[in-house]
Amino acid sequence: MIKKTNLDFLKFGLLPQIRIGDFLLFILLLILSIGGMFYVYGGETNNGNRVIIEVNNIEQFNLPIDVDKVIDLRHLLVEIKDKKVRVKDADCQNKLCVKQGWIDRGSIICLPNRVVIIIKNIKNNHAVIDAISG
Amino acid sequence: MLNIASIKKLQIILILILLINSCSRQPEQKIYKKFRILMDTIITITVVSPSEKEAETAINNAFSVIERLDKSLSSFSPDSDVSKINHSAGIDFVKVSTDTYQLINAAIKSAQISDGAFDPTIGPLVNLWDIADIIKPDAHISPKLPALNKIKEKLMFVNYKDIIVDDHDMSIKLRKKGMAIDLGGIAKGYAADKAVAALKASGIKSGIVSCAGDLKVFGNKPDNSNWLVGIRAPRGKLDDLIAVLSLKDLAVSTSGDYERFFIINGIRYHHILDPKTGYPANGFQSVTLVNEQGIITDGLDTAVFVLGPKKGLELVNKMGLMAYFVYSDGSIYITDNLKKLIVPNDKKN
Structure with missing residues (x-):
């Protein structure tokens, strides 16, 4: 009996016997599939790199790299311009941080003033070089 | 219009898409990195982990060890x-922590x-030269060479044979008044070893602990390649590299005459002092x-x-160490056992 009924559906090709459950299941699967695709393949959008400035191991600034700005840290003058960062001036003798110049990835560290400036790449945190000895 | 069969077919397709999606979203191994200023230097800890929370807990544990x-x-x-x-x-023996004792x-x-x-x-000589203080931001004083008689005076107090170790209750005494130990030349390598052990104990399989010039790598990167250490x-300049090493489960230490120094009359006076002469050692620009x-690596590079x-x-x-020398004239020597770990120029990027 059942077999016959099924064959009937195929023959007529219409939907009089679609149950509400089938329809709801279809909608649910549709939402899950499309949502799932966004979850898997999406979410990789680049929110823009951030400039993090830590003083004494405490984060003091978290700034977008694409907004030009000059930050006065008393001993250091940090400048963000054209998606790059540099220490514009420092009041120490060797001025190693100033000599490092503009960076667009990695970090600038001023040990005497205990300042760490990090460019955090939101999209790609795999640096070419993983560490430096020296 | 839809019929039951096409609805069912669609449902099967959608279930397949769901299955594919669920397979693709493996817990992704990512690199997490944190900095902290400790031991008078910058410490960087890098770990590979599927979870930010796990990475953070492990990194904090390792920082606590260094702290x-x-x-x-x-x-x-x-x-x-x-x-x-x-x-x-x-005067007397001092009971010390297991870390200090080890x-x-x-060091001995x-x-x-x-x-x-x-x-x-070497403490008395380090204090006399005071290179770290001279180059501090607030110093604003012209660098000055210590007098020769002062150097000779301090040399009398430099001799590791005058460290008396009592193994029984882990206590230490320096034989003469005026002596001073300075473990700056070995402590960072030890810290890297200890921090790596702490990361492994927290379940981390790969990463890097870098204490300024002294670092230790373990395991591989998420793509299974070795860590690249410049x-x-x-x-x-600070980020100019002379070589790149491809490493796994190895420690690297570099001592260089460019880390802490001042220049008088064209002569570079740096922080690596010869315990026999009392003056900065010459012969190398850097030893890795x-x-x-x-x-x-840390104890012996100095x-x-x-x-x-x-x-x-x-x-x-x-x-049996691997070594990369930059002599004082800028020429380079690499031991044969290190050559195979050097990344050729064209592969650095």
């Missing part, structure tokens, strides 16, 4: 083991191996050593730097 070490070893803090030992020099024993061993080219009792070019243990090119190489060969 504990810093408290025992800092000569700035009056309560540290090192300060207590120095204040009790010539580190002092390792490095001194013995190098015949005193590395000497943990050796700084001694006369270049590679070995399984950070405590060995020794090799002080010994100079000929005796330094003899020590490297005797200890």
Whole structure:
């Protein structure tokens, strides 16, 4: 009996016997599939790199790299311009941080003033070089 | 219009899409990195982990280990083991932490191996030269050379054989009043070893602990490749590299004349002092050593730097170390066992 009924559906090709459950299941699967695709393949959008400035191991600034700005840290003058960062001036003798110049990835560290400036790449945190000895 | 069969077909397709999606979203191994200023330097810890939370907990554990070490070893803090030992020099034994005890024993061993080219009792000379303070931001004083008679006076207090170790209750005494230990030449390598052990204990399979020039890598990157470690070019900018090493489960230490220095009349006076002459050692711009243990690379890179090119190489060969030398004229020597770990120029990027 059942077999016959099924064959009937195929023959007529219409939907009089679609149950509400089938329809709801279809909608649910549709939402899950499309949502799932966004979850898997999406979410990789680049929110823009951030400039993090830590003083004494405490984060003091978290700034977008694409907004030009000059930050006065008393001993250091940090400048963000054209998606790059540099220490514009420092009041120490060797001025190693100033000599490092503009960076667009990695970090600038001023040990005497205990300042760490990090460019955090939101999209790609795999640096070419993983560490430096020296 | 839809019929039951096409609805069912669609449902099967959608279930397949769901299945594919669920397979693709494996917990992704990512690289997490944190900086902290400790031990008077910048410490960077990098770990590979599927979860940010796990990475953060492990990194914080490792930083706590280094923080504990810093408290025992800092000569700035009056309560540290090192300060207590120095204040009790010539007077009494000081009971120390396991870390300090192990580190002092390792330092004495490095001194013995190098015949005193590395000497943990170099403190009085380091204090006399005061290079770290001269180059501080607030110093604003012109660098000045210490007087020769002062150097000779301090040399009398530099001898690792005058460290008395009581193994029974882990206590240390310096034989003469005026002596002072300075473990700056070996502590960072030890810290890297200890922090890597802490990361592994937290379940981390791969990462890097980098204490300024001393670092240790373990495991592989998420793409299964080795970690790439650059050796700084001694006369270049901060991020100029002279070579790139491809490493797994190895420690690297570099001692260079460019880290802390001042120049008078064109002569560079840096922080790596020869315990026998009392003056900065010459012969190298930088010495990089590679070995399984950070405590060995850190303790001996200073020794090799002080010994100079000929005796330094003899020590490297005797200890079976891998080495990258930049001599004072800028020329380079690489030991054969290190050559295979150097990344050719065209593959660096």
